[in-house]
Amino acid sequence: MRRNPIYQLHKKLFTLRFVLTADTKTEATSKNNDSCEDNSVLSERQLIRIEAVHRGFLYQHLYAAICLLMAGPNEVERVIVERDEDIEIVLPGRRVYVQVKTRVGSLNPSDIKGALQRFEEIRSEHTKGKRKGSASFIIASNAEPSTPLFERASSKDWPDDVQLHWPDGPAQEEVFLPSPPRNVWEAVSACSQLAGDLPFALLKPETLTWKLASMVMFASAGTPPRQDHSFSREELPQLFEQLVIQMQELPAPPPNYRTQLDEPMLLGDQKVRIISGLSGAGKTAWVAEAATHAPIPVTYIDVVDTPGPALASAVTREVAGRMFGRSSGKLGEILLPGASGIDMLGALSVKLGEEGLHAHIVIDNAHRVPASDIEVIVDRAPNFRFLLLGQPGFEISNLEARLAIQAETLHGWDEDTIATAIHDAGCQANFNDCERLARLTGGLPFYVLNAAAVATREYGGLIRDFCEEVEAQTHLVETAQEIILRRTFEGLPPDARETIAILSLADIALTRDEAIKLLQATCDLDVRASSARLRTLPRTGALELFGTSGLKIHDAVRIHGLAELAGQGNNLESKAKAALLEILTVSIRKDWTIAKLGLLIRLFGQLGNAKILVEFATNELFHEMGVWPEIEPFLISIAASVGEEAGTRLWALDGLVFNDLRDGNFEPAHDRIEEMQTLIDTGSLGVDEWLAWGMKKMLLKSMQREAKGVEELLAIVEKRLPAKSEHMRVFRYNRALALFNLGDNLGACTAASQLAEDYYEELGISPGDLIGRNAPQLSPLLPQDRDLTDTLKHLADTLDLLAQATGGKSASTAAVRIQAMKFYQLANAFDSLLRVGLDLVDDFVWINDFIGARQILENNIFPVLQGVGLSSRVLETRALYAVVLAYCGDHEAASKEVEQLKPFEKAMVPEQRLAFQEQKQIIERVRVFGGPRQREIYVPEHMQAIFSERRGAANALEPRKKVGRNERCPCGSGKKFKQCHGR
The missing domain is CATH 1.25.40 (Serine Threonine Protein Phosphatase 5, Tetratricopeptide repeat)
Known part of the structure; x- marks a missing residue:
């Protein structure tokens, strides 16, 4: 009889323990005579039986996982687990039923008696036509058949459609089935080897093995959505990719990660921690590896280009998007209209507290942000757990003092780990050599591996000779690292150097598919060979991995790669450029x-x-x-x-x-x-x-x-103008622009206003439709049957001209500029979007609405500037931001922003340099004498809705009252007014 399914499910649940025991009774019963009493059992025989049951189920799940990995290339339509048989393989016109047996000794006739009876029942179903296709049967066992069983299987009365599979048995005809492993460990190894051969897989093979085994167990229980116990061929790639997505949200860890000396824990109960180390210390790699095994989500954010005062907005955006990104209701409680970045951060922390959650966030390059700004977000987010990664220096020391904590460090590899790493790379060294290498590299993993690669190719694997040459060339750590990088490249195999050289043409991250296609087209390789080349690069440190699919040659290595490509001759370089051009032409249309x-x-x-x-x-x-x-x-x-x-x-x-x-x-x-x-x-x-x-x-x-x-x-x-409406509208715009240039503001204003009306009519909307709608919400209202890019851009230009021709700084010009920004955003006209946005900031500053100006910069301009990467607007935007910070009373932030911009001053164009010098004078005068008082301007009723988009309806309708010295400061800092902007 078939085993009771409820009993089977009960037993399978115990496989979560993954008890990996020896495969012989002697090893299973071997005990240490000195073991403590807590380790004793009432019945060792019962323990042996329990271990055997778990071992059998685990072996079966691993066997099925191997079948899943072998299904794709072998035309398997479906793999079914624990239904009529342990495993069923469905092929075109055929179905194979597999019974999996694990035994300590030989496989005897009595062990398969029930299976043969079941096979007969299934065979009858196929013969009667109740099941489609032909049927065949496999008994797969880790044990070879006993003599009686072998003789029976060789006899004439043995069913022709039943085969026995065992290790080292006769060659199998079924290429879609593995040769049965001898034991659980061999099954893990076989599955991991197949997982390692998967194209484009970024997960460690062992990780993928255990994931697949657990999913097989999940399906065996018939748990939704796998009530049918099956895996279809079509879903296998998605299944494997799903695992990658789940595990690779942070930068990918190295393929062979080695623990550093006294590594700290990634997660902890401390509110804030600092990990400090030089560049190359492996901070990001450590976070990536540790996060792979973290039981809770970890949010990662690199703040290298984020101004300090905008940090709160950036952190809120990242954490809210990760934890509540699919819950618009919850986001609505956090991203409040008109709220500052620090207020939104506080609201997010409150929401986490209400749900009993903590957000764990890693902030990389924390040394690039003023310590005071980090201190603010730490104080306002009690339900956050911050892990700050940074390089030693003033800001890290300042953080330690302000937060009353001591930075932790990654100590690098010790001599034992270095010895293991260089041995695996084919090098040899005694303890003194490893100690010298540790001093030379600081034990930093990246530089140790590079040193090993150089020593393997240039010094016969002798670390001692390598250290002597490097020490003789320089006494500065920075120069030593440069030498190591150059030596590493020159010491790589020709195939690796060629691969790096070709990929170095791209100064952006390529997808795995794009990189493989580039190598295929340039080097005449197939997919497998190209993938093999890529797999060897991460261990050299030359290749950076981004998320689940992006890769790029490290910037420090690209210069060597390009020199190598130039040295190969024009043919290879031209071929590689043409191939990359074709790839990018396709890619840029998608993303x-x-x-x-x-x-x-x-x-x-x-x-x-x-x-x-x-x-x-x-x-x-x-x-x-x-x-x-x-x-x-x-x-x-x-x-x-x-x-x-x-x-x-x-x-x-x-x-x-x-x-x-x-x-x-x-x-x-x-x-x-x-x-x-x-x-x-x-x-x-x-x-x-x-x-x-x-x-x-x-x-x-x-x-x-x-x-x-x-x-x-x-x-x-x-x-001579063609009688076409689009030509006429362009002509009318240029005529209005000419009038403006000639000083006829009234004529330009009238012409631009009439032209804007025509554009609105062309789009089928009115200015009132823009009220309360951002650009993405406005898009569905526009015609969908044609490309509107030029029309949207020209309307935005017209509105921009109208605002300039109107003259002055007022609510009306600000409203027109807000309209223009929305159309510029829809047209992807980012430079004009930022230019008009800066004009809008000037409008708000002119009417003394400094808080509103800061919100526009932080919530609208900086995200576009950083997301698009318009470097030409960075300096003027940050300089204006410094002025706004000063007017808001944040003098320390303004001063630090100015200090960060000063190194660029000599390189500025004359007009920009003059403007920056004037801005510095304004900031200093405001610091010494104080600036205008923040105030609200009366807004006409018909304009209040427009202004509410920037300031919130309450602020637009209610004039600001005098703030008492002991009241909370209206800037949102949480401090008393007399201790903040009232000082």
Whole structure:
């Protein structure tokens, strides 16, 4: 009879213990005579039986896990566990039933009697047609058959469709089934080996093995969603990837992680801890490895580019998104409209406390943020557990003093661990050699592994010779590390150097698929060989892994890789660039970034694709991406090339003139417009080229205040303008812009206002539709049947012009700029979005709403600036931020922001340098004499809803009252007014 399923489920639940015992009765019963009384059992025989049951079930689960790993390449449609048989393999037109047996000795006829009877029942079902396809049966055992069983299996009356499988038995016909392992440990090893061969798997093979075994046990119990006890072929890749996603939320740990000396615990009850160490100490690798085994979620955030006062907003955004990202209701209680970053952080901490939770967050590069800002978020978030990673220095010492704690350190590898690591790399060293290497590298894992790679290739594996040469070349740690990195690259095998060289072309993270395709196309490799090359790189320290799929050559190594690629000759370099260009062209359509666009442009230019570069340059949105420095040299070359077509040269000049006018460079713009006219005079170009020239010339004359020339060109352009609405609207905008440039603000305002109405009508919305809606909420209201990018950008430009032409700083100009920002965001016109956003900050500062100005910077501008990476706007944004901080009374933060910007001062353009110097004077005057009082401006009723988007409805409607000295400061710090902004 079939075993009772309830009894089986009861037994399987005990397999969670994963009791790994020896496979012989002698080993199982061997006891230490001196063992304490607590380890004794009432019945050793009963213990042996219990261990045997668990061992049998664990062996069966591991066998099934191996079947799952073998299913993909062998056309297995479905793997079923614990239904009619231990394991059922469903193939096209065929079903294989597997009975798994584990025995200490031989497998006897009595052991399989019940299985053969069950096979007969199943066979009958197939014969009668109640089950589709043919049936065959396997008895898989870790024990070889006894002589009686072997003779019976060889006899004529043995069923033809029943086979015996055992270790070292006859060759198996079923390639989808493993050869039975001898014991549990061998089963683990076999499963891990298969897991290690999975393409693109970032999990450690052993981790994946135990995950799969546990999921087999889960399915064996028939627990939803696996009531059918089965795994289908189609879901296997997703199943394996699901495990990767679950385990790889932080940077991926090294493939072979070795524990450092006296490693601290990742999680603890302390409210805040500091881990301090030099770059290369393995802080991030330690966090990544420890988080893999953490029983609760850990949030990781790198604050290297986050201004200190904006840290609270960044931390709140990261933690709330991770813990409550799918619960809009809970997020609504945390991300309160108009709340400051520190208030939102406090609300998030309260919400965690209400649910009995603690948020564990790792802040990397904590030394790049002022200690005072970290102290603030620690004080306001009692239900957070902070782990701060940073490099030794003033800020870390300041943190220790402010938080009354002592930083912990990662001590690196001790001599024993170093000896193990270099031995595995094929090196040899005595204890003194390891001690010298520990001194040379500080025991830091990255540099130890690099040293081992160099020694293996260049010094015959002798660590002593390696140390002597390095010590002779330098006495500075920094220089020693540079030498080690260079030596490491030169000491790598040719295949590894070639792989690094090819991947070094990409200064952005590629996906695993993209990296493999690049190697395939460049080196004529197949997927397996390309994957094998990639798998060898992380251990060298040359390859960085990002999340579950991103990878990139370490920046410190790329310079060596590019030199290696150049040394291989033009053929390989050109082939690699062409392959990368093709990959990026596909990738950028799915997931574009500024960095990816910049790399794509460089590749187009290096490969001589002039027409594509010109198309980029003549697209207005291209100038919004901050990648102009990447393309300008190529366009200058194209415009000057007499071998290029006249149209290509003209459009290259058009792009150059467009940027000249944006930057106010009139002289080069004039010369290039004259070159455009020369090309037009050849008579080979069309109306579009003439209009481009005419518009640019008219705008230049308007910016130079030549009113008569503007009038003449406007009349000529209007006559030759095609009778199309889009051409007419562009012409009307340029005419309004020309009026503004000539000082006719009223005329420009009227023209821009009428044009904006036409654009709104074209989009089928009204300004009232924008009230209470952010850009993503506005998108569904727009037409969905065509590309609106240019229309949205032109409407935003028109609204921006309207705000400028209106003049002054007021609620009305601020409202128009808010509208413009929404349309710029929808059009992905990020540079204009940030520019108008900074103008909006000026509006708020002008009306003394400094808190509102700070909120715009922290909640709207900095996230865009950091997410998109527009470096051209960083300095002016941070300089303005410092002024706003000073007006808000946060003088320490303002002063530190200024100090961080001072090193850039000499490199600023003259206008920006002058503005920064004036801003420094403002900050100093406000610190010494105080600034204007924060106040609320009366807002007309019809504008209150718009202002509530920035300040909250209550603040827009209620005038600010005088704050008592013992009342809480309205800035949200939680301190009394007399101890904060009332000082």
